[in-house]
Amino acid sequence: MASGDVKAQPTKATTTEEEEEETTISRRARHTIQKNDFLSTYASVALGNPFHPEDNPEGIINMGTALNHLMDEEMQARLQERDGLRYDRQFQHYYELSGTKHVRRSVADFLKRRFCPERNVDPENVVVLNGVASCLDALGHAICDPGDVLITPTPVYGRIFSNFRERALVDVRGLDTTEQTDAEGKSFSLRPDALERKIQELLGEGKRVKGIILVHPHNPMGDFYSKTLLLEILQVCKRYKLHVVVDEIYALSIFQDPETFVSTLALNSATPDPERVHFVWGLTKDLVLAGFRVGVVHSLNKDVITCLKRISTFQCTPSIIQNAAATIMNDKDWFDGFFLPTNRRKLGDAYRNTRQRLEEMGFQVREGKAGFFLWVSAKAFMKENTKEAELELFEAIFKKGVYIVPGSQLYCVSPGWFRLIFTIPPEKLEVGLAKIKSALDERRK
Ligand SMILES: Cc1ncc(COP(=O)(O)O)c(C=O)c1O
Numbered sequence: 433m434a435s436g437d438v439k440a441q442p443t444k445a446t447t448t449e450e451e452e453e454e455t456t457i458s459r460r461a462r463h464t465i466q467k468n469d470f471l472s473t474y475a476s477v478a479l480g481n482p483f484h485p486e487d488n489p490e491g492i493i494n495m496g497t498a499l500n501h502l503m504d505e506e507m508q509a510r511l512q513e514r515d516g517l518r519y520d521r522q523f524q525h526y527y528e529l530s531g532t533k534h535v536r537r538s539v540a541d542f543l544k545r546r547f548c549p550e551r552n553v554d555p556e557n558v559v560v561l562n563g564v565a566s567c568l569d570a571l572g573h574a575i576c577d578p579g580d581v582l583i584t585p586t587p588v589y590g591r592i593f594s595n596f597r598e599r600a601l602v603d604v605r606g607l608d609t610t611e612q613t614d615a616e617g618k619s620f621s622l623r624p625d626a627l628e629r630k631i632q633e634l635l636g637e638g639k640r641v642k643g644i645i646l647v648h649p650h651n652p653m654g655d656f657y658s659k660t661l662l663l664e665i666l667q668v669c670k671r672y673k674l675h676v677v678v679d680e681i682y683a684l685s686i687f688q689d690p691e692t693f694v695s696t697l698a699l700n701s702a703t704p705d706p707e708r709v710h711f712v713w714g715l716t717k718d719l720v721l722a723g724f725r726v727g728v729v730h731s732l733n734k735d736v737i738t739c740l741k742r743i744s745t746f747q748c749t750p751s752i753i754q755n756a757a758a759t760i761m762n763d764k765d766w767f768d769g770f771f772l773p774t775n776r777r778k779l780g781d782a783y784r785n786t787r788q789r790l791e792e793m794g795f796q797v798r799e800g801k802a803g804f805f806l807w808v809s810a811k812a813f814m815k816e817n818t819k820e821a822e823l824e825l826f827e828a829i830f831k832k833g834v835y836i837v838p839g840s841q842l843y844c845v846s847p848g849w850f851r852l853i854f855t856i857p858p859e860k861l862e863v864g865l866a867k868i869k870s871a872l873d874e875r876r877k
Pocket residue numbers: 498562563564565566589647651679681714716722725726727
């Protein structure tokens with residue numbers, strides 16, 4: 433497929449009566465397949481036609497899917513050690529699907545070591561499921577009834593909406609933040625009073641507001657919330673008896689000031705309503721193991737944990753993988769002493785290099801400290817300041833063979849923003865940046 437063949441499709445929101453009568457599937461299924469899922473669609477197109485300098489030079493350079501390839505070799509070498517991806521006959525049989533005792537113990541020790549050294553983590557409060565998306569889906573099932581509302585600050589990783597909506601039928605609503613800078617000069621900042629207004633507005637419309645979802649560190653901003661702001665937000669949520677789901681999937685991929693990051697796990701007794709705060713993490717990003725499908729939920733809410741254990745039958749991580757995950761989490765010397773600092777250094781170098789190159793091209797970059805992405809304004813290259821012009825620029829770059837994500841697909845209300853992944857293999861990054869530059873140069877002409 434040529435790189436220009438996929439178009440950013442508008443979402444078809446309604447089903448006609450004839451379609452409903454014709455259908456062989458549920459309304460829920462129809463709704464799922466009708467919703468345009470930009471990130472998944474383009475991720476599969478890019479996966480199906482990957483760029484290769486000799487074999488497929490017209491293929492797509494994927495600077496849209498948040499993967500970190502900078503540590504592939506280091507992880508491969510560790511897993512290929514004797515105790516890495518080990519086979520044992522017990523893996524052929526049933527096991528504790530929501531995380532074996534050994535694995536939950538390892539996760540609990542790891543979380544204490546890396547997220548909250550001053551607090552003990554009880555393995556009984558931990559559940560392991562097949563990836564973070566799966567954890568979010570399961571939490572949606574556990575804390576919401578169909579039609580209940582969860583609020584999340586936007587722009588945000590677009591599949592946060594689908595993860596809660598597709599199966600748990602949660603009505604996820606965005607709390608728009610904008611490019612306008614606040615008193616501290618920060619754009620896209622979340623304000624507790626704006627959150628409270630949004631809650632009141634939705635309650636006023638008769639909605640059953642059940643909670644909020646935070647991504648911390650944030651995707652696509654690459655920023656994280658301060659402890660003060662986190663506590664203020666948790667206080668607002670407590671006042672309205674709201675759950676707080678905190679997705680910390682990038683917590684160990686912070687390359688700038690990592691010591692200033694405060695996990696919700698580390699808030700301890702300061703947490704205003706502890707039974708309504710649910711922490712989510714996984715191996716996907718911080719251990720570059722997206723293919724392993726290991727996600728973790730920590731919750732002090734016994735009913736939530738019991739429910740997640742019950743439904744883990746449908747979304748469990750195979751025990752052979754759980755076991756390998758435990759081995760690398762338990763290897764303190766290797767992870768803390770080698771993998772984590774090497775990853776931080778490589779992320780920081782790649783971020784600074786890519787940032788400089790994009791700024792030289794004329795992009796405006798919002799400061800990031802974590803994750804695999806740069807959040808950039810490309811207004812300078814747009815004919816007008818609209819979503820249509822943003823998508824037009826996206827198409828021009830995609831036609832050159834580079835996939836980057838337009839902000840509107842991440843629910844950004846300010847047009848002209850894009851998310852670019854800088855953690856692809858360096859040789860591909862070079863070609864990708866050159867192709868983007870050539871797309872922009874052609875527009876300048
Ligand atoms: C914030 C966030 N949450 C969840 C996910 C999905 O993680 P997983 O592949 O473990 O389901 C991603 C992947 O990009 C993400 O960025």
